[in-house]
Amino acid sequence: MGRYVARRLLLTIPVLLGASFLIFAMVYALPGDPIRALGGDRPLSPAVIAELRERFNLNDPLYIQYWEYMKNLFQGDLGTDFRGRPVIETIERALPVTVKLAITAVVFEILIGLVAGVLAGIRRNSFFDNVVLVSTTLIVSIPILVLAFFAQLLFGLKLGWFPIAGTNDGLYSYLLPGLVLASGSLAYVARLTRTSLAENLRADYVRTARAKGLPTRTVIVRHTLRNSLIPVVTFIGADIGALLGGAIVTETVFNLPGIGREVFNAIRSQEGAVVVGIVTLMVFFFIFFNLVVDVLYAVLDPRIRYD
Amino acid sequence: MTNLDLSKPTSELAPSGTPLLEVDDLHVEFRTRGGVVNAVNGVSYSLAAGETLAILGESGSGKSVSAQAIMGILETPPAVINGGGIWFQGKDMLEMSAEDQRKIRGPGISMIFQDALSSLNPVYSVGFQIGEMFRAHRGLSKKEARKRAIELMDRVRIPAAARRVDDYPHQFSGGMRQRVMIAMAIALDPRILIADEPTTALDVTVQAQVMDLLKDLQGETGMGLILITHDLGVVNEVADNVAVMYAGEIVERGTVDDVFSKPSHPYTEGLMGSVPQVEAKGGRLRPIAGQPPNLARIPSGCPFHPRCARRRLGADAAPGRECATDVPPLRLVVPGREAACHYSEEVLGVPAE
Structure with a gap:
């Protein structure tokens, strides 16, 4: 297992290198001049523009720019944006927001999605089961943008239960955006759990467990739930990686200064260093949590061995 | 395998005693969207201590369904027991509470299934699954249950039991897995063991070993054995009496x-x-x-x-x-x-x- 994890971690290095180059190239390929846009309505003087272009190597071809970027990166310098703010500070400021949002979302996925899925799976075809089926279908078919505005309007404005935007109320301000962000995955978790549980309840080993005279609770919890949760845990683990990539829509609608919003703004103003720094970090999270899932998989299912 | 075994007791010599189990006019149907399927249509038999009753029939003849009805592990719905009675040591199991029925499963009546690989839970060690019997019915500690599991694995002749107790089902061969199933089923010395096609998934030499093991265990404990099979050779080898089923009836x-x-x-x-x-x-x-x-x-x-x-x-x-x-x-x-x-x-x- 240790060797497997080490090998997988080593493999992330070429992936990260490749990803960072691709992102760099894409930002390079964007039309327009970021320096010219920097001035906004009051154009910068040609001398200033020339000086800035020189400082950020914008006159060099792509590979030289990338080389300069990587050289600094390996010295621990993520570079600065065009206003001179270090990228590392942007990340330090934005990442905690995204992490809190992601944790809130995952908690909702587990609390609501898992519980609803388990209850629906145990009482298949019951009223509750049908409620779960209909509501999850509804949720996954509404775009998250609509859902976000609707939640803002209903729970924030009309009912006044939650703050509408910003992070002024501490963790409380993350509840509504967290719920909106979780909604899609939450519905998926509920359905996955339900299907997996319903399927496992028909398994031969569950019949054996009942034939052994085990109490119903043991049959369900020990011999059905554990096996049913393997695919669900896999999904949630991979989803954490995706959620840490920030949620551009949710963070923008609820005005949360997370990395999703930062990267969105950086793409618009063609801040190469910011985009590459943040997106490479997202890629790393994604790879890392997929590795965690694979390791967890072997822990949950003894049939899977990596050595 | 079809040679008659003359050393086997005939009906007159068969072990006698009060019937452990009486099944009377049992009816089971499955209510599905496609209509009602009459799986068991009036099956009656009785089983004495030490007796081996073979229930013979092809797939869909109702032999497994009637056994699962006795165990009380039919999925209801879709299955419905819509007639008849099942008496275990004089007590009507169909009139009992679900909890009382559960307490019979294991110490009273026990069952082994055809496919030991799918019938054992893949994510728990075999020792844990055998030990569960003691923990659920006898309230033993995890440690004590593991010890008893090793003893049982020894008893069903699994080599190196102490070393293999923490292994998982997929690490055993087919014959050894079926022994694990048997160890689990006999853990609490049941009065009746129902074996539902116990050797069908095994190759012939292993089949013989497993059947020998079942017969030996029966000899030691005097339990009644219901052997569900479509294998005429197996019936001939080990059974005292046979009931042939067709279309949910004994013919x-x-x-x-x-x-x-x-x-x-x-x-x-x-x-x-x-x-x-x-x-x-x-x-x-x-x-x-x-x-x-x-x-x-x-x-x-x-x-x-x-x-x-x-x-x-x-x-x-x-x-x-x-x-x-x-x-x-x-x-x-x-x-x-x-x-x-x-x-x-x-x-x-x-x-x-």
């Missing part, structure tokens, strides 16, 4: 020696005819014509009549014994032998009364 019942040497129901006769005989070299097997019946539409009269070589229809039939309209009851044909056929005497070759 013939008697001692194994009697039934196998002289069948009194055309279906049993057909089964015997479809077994390859070593002596009959070069001859053709005589399979039973047609298909097993659709349990949602069981034929009228005798359910076997569309496939029966001896059927008598219309004017050929004796009064009240028309095969397509009159249902033949399970009746005593000769002492110790029951069959559900209007013309059993003819099949057996004895004069009718």
